[in-house]
Amino acid sequence: METRRRLVRAGxxxxxxxxxxxxxxxxxVAGLPTPTAVASSFLEEFYRQDFWLSVAxxxxxxxxxxxxxxxxxxxxxxLIGRYTVFAxxxxxxxxxxxxxxxxxxxxxxxxxxxxxxxxxxxxxxxGAFFPILLNTIQGAxxxxxxxxxxxxxxxxxxxxxxxxxxxxxxxxxIHAGMIVGMGLAWVNLIAGEMVAGGTGLGFLTWSAxxxxxxxxxxxxxxxxxxxxxxSSALVRLFAxxxxxxxxxxxx
Amino acid sequence: xxxxxxxTREPTMEGEPTPEKTGAIDxxxxxxVYDPEGERVVAVDDMDLQIGAEEFVxxxxxxxxxxxxxxxxxxxxxxxxxxxxxxxGNRVSGPDxxxxxxxxxxxxxxxxxxxENVEFGPQMNDGVEEGRARSILDEMGLDxxxxxxxxxxSGGMQQRAELARLLANDPDIMLMDEPFSALDALTxxxxxKKLIEVWERDNRTVLFITHDVEEAILLxxxxxxxxxxxxxxxxxxxxxxxxxxxxxxxxxxxxxxxRERALSVIREEAQRALEQEEGxx
Ligand SMILES: Nc1ncnc2c1ncn2[C@@H]1O[C@H](COP(=O)(O)OP(=O)(O)OP(=O)(O)O)[C@@H](O)[C@H]1O
Ligand SMILES: [Mg+2]
Numbered sequence: 001m002e003t004r005r006r007l008v009r010a011g012x013x014x015x016x017x018x019x020x021x022x023x024x025x026x027x028x029v030a031g032l033p034t035p036t037a038v039a040s041s042f043l044e045e046f047y048r049q050d051f052w053l054s055v056a057x058x059x060x061x062x063x064x065x066x067x068x069x070x071x072x073x074x075x076x077x078x079l080i081g082r083y084t085v086f087a088x089x090x091x092x093x094x095x096x097x098x099x100x101x102x103x104x105x106x107x108x109x110x111x112x113x114x115x116x117x118x119x120x121x122x123x124x125x126x127g128a129f130f131p132i133l134l135n136t137i138q139g140a141x142x143x144x145x146x147x148x149x150x151x152x153x154x155x156x157x158x159x160x161x162x163x164x165x166x167x168x169x170x171x172x173x174i175h176a177g178m179i180v181g182m183g184l185a186w187v188n189l190i191a192g193e194m195v196a197g198g199t200g201l202g203f204l205t206w207s208a209x210x211x212x213x214x215x216x217x218x219x220x221x222x223x224x225x226x227x228x229x230x231s232s233a234l235v236r237l238f239a240x241x242x243x244x245x246x247x248x249x250x251x
Numbered sequence: 252x253x254x255x256x257x258x259t260r261e262p263t264m265e266g267e268p269t270p271e272k273t274g275a276i277d278x279x280x281x282x283x284v285y286d287p288e289g290e291r292v293v294a295v296d297d298m299d300l301q302i303g304a305e306e307f308v309x310x311x312x313x314x315x316x317x318x319x320x321x322x323x324x325x326x327x328x329x330x331x332x333x334x335x336x337x338x339x340g341n342r343v344s345g346p347d348x349x350x351x352x353x354x355x356x357x358x359x360x361x362x363x364x365x366x367e368n369v370e371f372g373p374q375m376n377d378g379v380e381e382g383r384a385r386s387i388l389d390e391m392g393l394d395x396x397x398x399x400x401x402x403x404x405s406g407g408m409q410q411r412a413e414l415a416r417l418l419a420n421d422p423d424i425m426l427m428d429e430p431f432s433a434l435d436a437l438t439x440x441x442x443x444k445k446l447i448e449v450w451e452r453d454n455r456t457v458l459f460i461t462h463d464v465e466e467a468i469l470l471x472x473x474x475x476x477x478x479x480x481x482x483x484x485x486x487x488x489x490x491x492x493x494x495x496x497x498x499x500x501x502x503x504x505x506x507x508x509x510r511e512r513a514l515s516v517i518r519e520e521a522q523r524a525l526e527q528e529e530g531x532x
Contacts, residue, residue, distance in 0.1 A: 149358075
């Protein structure tokens, strides 16, 4: 990347604390903790085992739910995208479930699932599941028919066509779904942790609010932001590794 | 050919019985209607055409007359609305590795390297033979590009790689839909030479769709000219030029004669297609 773009990007990141500093300095937003207060709170948290436990908990929840979501959504999406019968059987039901807000699932899942851990994981899973599913369907439908025909004329059966043509050809769309899905997994996770309680960064942030330690709220928010960005970067790395033949758009 | 005492059955083959020629295509009363319940586009109407095993036939015709449709029926991608296509006496019911296809736009798999592309056919069938892909790629002048992805190749090289992928599968029939139309004149000439070389050596049947009258006459044993849509056979021109044909053959009187004949038929049909379109608007 050229130096100028690097500088602009660094500026974009730096603008946030500068703006924040100005806001607190001029007293525009009442009750907003100053950057220095947050920084010292950060240092404090940094030495607490509890904080790292929350980070680990949330990260593991996201990663596990995300992997399960991808493992279910990708094959399902490929099948829905390619087989009309399969699409008619499953898609209308899925489309009905999709608009239900994640939080609305919590009371129900806490009731039916044996542990609140599972209900948090479930809505995290949902966050990743639908974007990956929808993008995979679109990717599978967008496969140029002559690629499948070429494969068939070279002797590929339907499974082999799936494996060697439909799936790789849909990969860029699948990756786009994974990037969106990773973001939504974090959104749903934090919501779940705040409502269901127990552990995790969502819970940490929420209990900081109820106990009135405002700088810790900001610490929670920043940590979530950083972890979210890191996970998206991880997905992009994975995507680039998986399709070396085509650069993934990084913008 | 050690056994010279045995009586020869064919002047070309000595000592061995002539192997049965394969790759004969028989198009019988082929009709293809797109969207039969809606707009009803009759692309091909009751077409008959016989292509002999190991024959090189060029298919010419005005744009939209149904050439690709015919090819897609032979390839087994499309189900005829009426009539049928027979290959060596068997009804075509789907794609088959014995009938290889080269598409107009390059259809190498972009997610596979050139070598993986070439080995795809054998991998799907009897298994990959060590070193075979490499030797085919060498023959096509693509040595050193085994590990490149298709996007890293020029248009001419991509087309050669696609031909290599087809040859690796050893098909009886090669169906080619305007394979060289996107290439520049020089690359096109090289590709034509390569194709003829391969065809003469391996005894395959070729159906070659093109817009280019000179290309058709230069390459084919017979040139089939189709009518404007709905497509039928309008004229069949036997190209009685000796092989090998070098590029200078285009300056001969016989070539000019054949070209004029093909052109006059096509002009007539193109005119008819134009009037048809105007009538539809
Ligand atoms: N899937 C389809 N649905 C409806 N109409 C189609 C379809 N495919 C082709 N057609 C129509 O059928 C006719 C014949 O098409 P075809 O592609 O076989 O022509 P062609 O001779 O190959 O044309 P070109 O020289 O432009 O490649 C055209 O009028 C085309 O618009
Ligand atoms: Mg065509």
